[in-house]
Amino acid sequence: MLEIRNLVKQYGRFLAVDHLNLQIPKGSVYGFVGPNGAGKTTTMRIMAGLLPATSGCILLDNMDMIQQPRLLCSKIGYMPDFFGVYDNLKVTEYMDFYAGTYEIPYRERGEIIDNLLELVDLSHKKNDYVDVLSRGMKQRLCLARSLIHDPELLILDEPASGLDPRARVEMKEILKQLQTMGKTVVISSHILPELAEMCTELAIINHGKLAAQGTVHDIMKQLQQKRIIRIKPLGAVEQTVAVLRELPAVGEIYENIQDIEFEFTDTEEVLSDILKKLIEAGIPIISFGEKEGNLEEIFMQVTGGAEI
Amino acid sequence: MMNPVLRREAITTMRTWKTYGALVVFLAISAIGAGFFIYVSMFQNYDLSFDPSLMVYLYVVLAAVQMGLVLLTAPAIAAGSISGERERQTLDLLLVTKMRPISIVMGKMLSSLAYVLLLVVSTMPVFAIAFYFGSISMLHVLQLMAFVLCSACMVGAISVYFSCKFKKTIVSIVLMYLVIGVLCFGTLLLLAFVYLSSYQIFQGEVPLLTTIVILLPNPGVGFFSMIDAQLGSNITGSLLAYSDQTGPILVWAAEHMWLLNICFDAVITVLFIWLSARAIDPMRESKVKSKKVQKVSKGK
Structure with missing residues (x-):
């Protein structure tokens, strides 16, 4: 289980995350909803070990992710809201590079890469250069990259942003598959009805604070x-x-x-x-x-x- | 397991025409420099005679061209290493992996140096012209290559640090050229200023130690000292003009400025690699905090 306890992130006098408390059950698809500047990305970056928290802690299986980011990086897969790709690198080489960064032995990489490319439906593009892929394909490739080390927890920051409706549907299907694989997925999005369809639970964040939390039905009941x-x-x-x-x-x-x-x-x-x-x-x-x-x-x- | 960043850089660098373009330009400048020297030394005297002993100066010219080109090329390659990752938005993706910041920085440094090494090694056939006339030994060339690579390491490490600190690659490149300017010419200006005002500062002659300390970071002085030692001309010793009362350690230091310069390069390289790793470590703050917490809890 992932637990966020009293998380605070302060930039000067601006409080980006204000004593946030959340409990995310194992195997759930948990949605982060909030307006721009609500603190969603900041919270996700702290969870991914990219930003130090001012105070508070994030526990994954009772281990503090803030104090021991190195120990937990193999358990976390992070996909930011942009897809960083390298020029002059083929799809398999791109995946192989990230497999190397997670110290996956050479002999195991081929099978892992093939399986992941199949999962995101990019097997037919494995010998293409990454920079010529479409936006949707790049997004799917980034998702495959974040899964290269078989993480328990996936942090996806607006994975559907900028995608056309077809690519969004494809992304949604992949997320459903990940849920069936037992991964805990934390996902943020601005496309609220889609998030409601995908997520088992939701948290609405505003001004760095938790405004509502629970299943979509519960939240509606609470607020209506x-x-x-x-x-x-x-x-x-x-x-x-x-x-x-x-x-x-x-x-x-x-x-x-x-x-x-x-x-x-x-x-x-x-x-x-x-x-x-x-x-x-x-x-x-x-x-x-x-x-x-x-x-x-x-x-x-x-x-x-x-x-x- | 090979550093993944180095491996990826090797693949992507060798796939672009710019790599080969820069190599061609580098070799062309070296070859034209050598050709011009041979033309001037062989065909521009009255009796069209040729003195093979002059060929040693071909080596000096080539070495100087190589040193100058490396000092210009290394910042251009290394200064974009981390800022390039930031511009491509791939730095965060690297930082969330198992790779430690020091491994990322080392991968970047080594990939930049690998290219510089390629440039240096590729000029060996041009140096072979000097071998033909027997004026220099293989050891001299290897010594030169080691010195050039040490200077490239120092310049590369500072460039990588600037690349970590500044978002724009161009800012890092400009700053690095400024640093090279200060190291090569600023130290000479400072020495001139010290000599001019020696009466006020030292009430007489400038101590040799002061001169050595000021010139120590200068890659040009180190290079000149090494060539001087290889040719046995002892110009450095005459320029530094130490007296009989000077201690043997200072005399040795004055005669081996190139070795001191290599040591300086090594220290600066290690220091800036460490600073670069610190600069890109996103969890540096929380590590400091947790250390403080541990100290407080131990104190209790």
Whole structure:
């Protein structure tokens, strides 16, 4: 398990990370969400051993990553939000170079490189020069590079940034595979709905502080004070609205073209009574249910409308 | 296992035409220098006679050209080593690996020196012209190569340090040329100033030790002293003009300025490699902190 305890990073008078506490279970895909300058990348760089923390600690399997970065570098794979590549180096040579930096014996490298290139679907490009690959391919190659030493923990800083929709889908598929391989993945992204699909848990960070933490469902539940119920009647929209207006538990009603939404704050029993009343009134109902919360709306609400 | 940075640099460097272009230019300058010397010494006198003993000066000219070219080339190669990684955004990727900062710096240094060594060795056929006339020995050439490589190490180590400290490669290169300028000409100016104001400072003659200390870092003086020792002309001794009362150690030092210069180069090289490794170590601060914590806990 990865645990962040009271992590602080200060640049002069600016507090980039403000007493951050997080617990990331083993084998989870954990999302870091926050506006620009929230402290996501700073936290990730501290975790990767690239930045010293002002105070606090990060424990991986009860070992302090800040005090013993050398011991833990073999357990961590880091992929920054940019892909650093060398000119005049072929894909296999690029991978072989990083295998060398992790002291992987020569005889084992070939098989590892072939497997990783297959995982990121770059086997057909193994003899191409790295600098001529497309952005999506470079991003996938960097992901393969971060896996060269078979790390337990993968830190991916905005892996989908700047990718076209197809490349994003491919990246998402690879991450799913990594999850099935039992890797703990910490990932940050600005594309919130995608992150919600990929992550088992999320942390929303704002001004270096933890604003919310948990599963997507939990966070929505925590932050949504009012539930929105959506009804889709077969015609009879006006009649439905009239019935709803008579019910005290129903709050503000919104009439859309094909459905009706209303605010609701009461219990599940009262909600079932509302459905019963509508059916008793002879209104043909096609669907009746709670509207799925919009993660971006929640994000804006939590971060006070900060720039994504 | 070979240093991965050195291995990668060797692959990428030898794949670009610039490497071969620089080698061609280096060899062309050496060959043209040698050709010009032979032309001037053989065909520009009245009776078109030729004195083979003059060929020793071909060696001196070639050695000087080589030394000058290495002092100009080494910073250009080494000053972009770490800043180049930073510009390509690959330094962080290296720092998160198992490689220690000192290994990264050593890999960079060795790859720069390997290229300088290639340049130096490739000029051996040009030096062979001087061999033909028998004016110098193989030992002299090897001595020269060792001296040139030591100077390249010193220049390379300082360049790598600048490369660690400054984001832009061009800043590191310019600064390194300034340092070379100070070492080669600044020390001479300082010595001239000391001699001019010797009466106020030393109430008379400048002590030999002061002269040696000022000239010690000067690669030009070291080079001149070595060639002087090889030719047996003892010009350095006459220039330094030590008296009979001078101690034997100082006399030896004055006659072996090139050896002292090699020692100076070695010390500076080690110092700047260590400083470079410190400069790129991202966890330096936390290491200092943890040492302090350990000391405090031991104290308790």
